[in-house]
Amino acid sequence: MAIPQSASAQTAFTLPAPPFEVPMLPSPSGNWTVMVGIGGExxxxxxxxxxxxxxPIPIFSIRRAGSIDQFRGPRDSASIALLDVGNFRAGPAFKYVSSRKSDKYSELTGLGDVKAAYELGGFVEYYPVDWLRLRTELRQGFGGHSGAVADVSADVIVPLIQRLTISAGPRFTWKSTKATEPYFGVDAAQALASGLPMYDARGGAHSVGVGSQISYRINPQWEVHAYVEYQKLLGDAADSPLVKLRGSSNQTTVGLGASYSFDFRIR
Known part of the structure; x- marks a missing residue:
């Protein structure tokens, strides 16, 4: 699907020796490719x-240089592929969830603010064939919510012409009660202030959807892309009075972005 190419001239860094060795964790020394960029959605x-x-949406990922594929989905969290063996990758992942201010939107009046959340975890992705990527992320929230979140996705990747690629596939998200309640629950005080009925939001299947992306690689360093993602809220999230009475369970996102890749070496 993609011919490995050097992103740019390498920059070398020397890391101090670790105080101890972690079994099964590969050495960080070697060539790495960093992707950074910005998008808007x-x-x-x-x-x-x-x-x-x-x-505005930031783009960031790190992988071993020379990987077979350079695909990145618009729903991917910022990640580092510490383990990169053949068609399999795994490593840490991070996602920032912005705060929700009740005074910014009339629908949230009386529901109070939800602080920004930081989700830390890991990802695993696998290519059973060159044109199919399977990816799973599991993250734990801190701050605005303290629950667990799991994202599962599959993308069929098809090159239309040289440098132009289209991809599409299904998505599924599961969230625990602690990741659902702050955004969809309504306690007694909030019900009195907002006029919404009390609601105890529990976790479970959160959403199901589909996404598609078209990307164009200008050169080995620069890539531009456009995408659309649709998700249908499920379970207690969809049944929340905030969604049923003031919102919608149909959620669509449209975005554009550009990214730049460069290589560096750790000695």
Missing amino acids: YTPDFVGSKNGKFL
């Missing part, structure tokens, strides 16, 4: 909203 005001807003 039109996305719902908050999860469950029927209105949208435009947001």
Whole structure:
């Protein structure tokens, strides 16, 4: 699907020797490729909203240089592929979830603010064939929520012409109760202040959807892409009075982005 190419001239870094060795963890020494970029997307005001807003989106990933594929999905968290063997990759992942301010949207009046959340975890992705990527992320939240989140996705990757690639596939998200309640629950005080009925939101299947992306590689360093992602809220998230009475369970995001890749070496 992709011919490995050097992203740029290498920069060398020398890391101090670790105080101890971790079994089964490969050495960080060697060549790495960093992808950084910026995008913008039109996305719902908050999860469950029927209105949208435009947001800037950062792009970041690190992988072993010379990997067979250079595909990145728009839903991928920032990640580092510490383990990169053949068609299999794994490593840490990070996602930032912005705060939800009740005074910014009339639908949230009386529900209070939800602080920004930081989700830390890991990812695993596998290519059973060159044109199919399977990826799973499992993250633990801190801050705005303290629950667990699991994202599962599959992408069929098809080159249309040289440097132009289209991809599409299904998505599924599961969230624990602690990751669902802050955004979809309504306690007694919030019910009194907002006019919404009390609601105890529990975790489980959160959403199912589909996404598609088209990308163009200008040269080995630069790539531009456009995408659309749709998700249907499920379970207690979809049944929340915030969604049923003031929002929508249909969530669509449209985005554009550009990324730059460069190589560096750890000695």
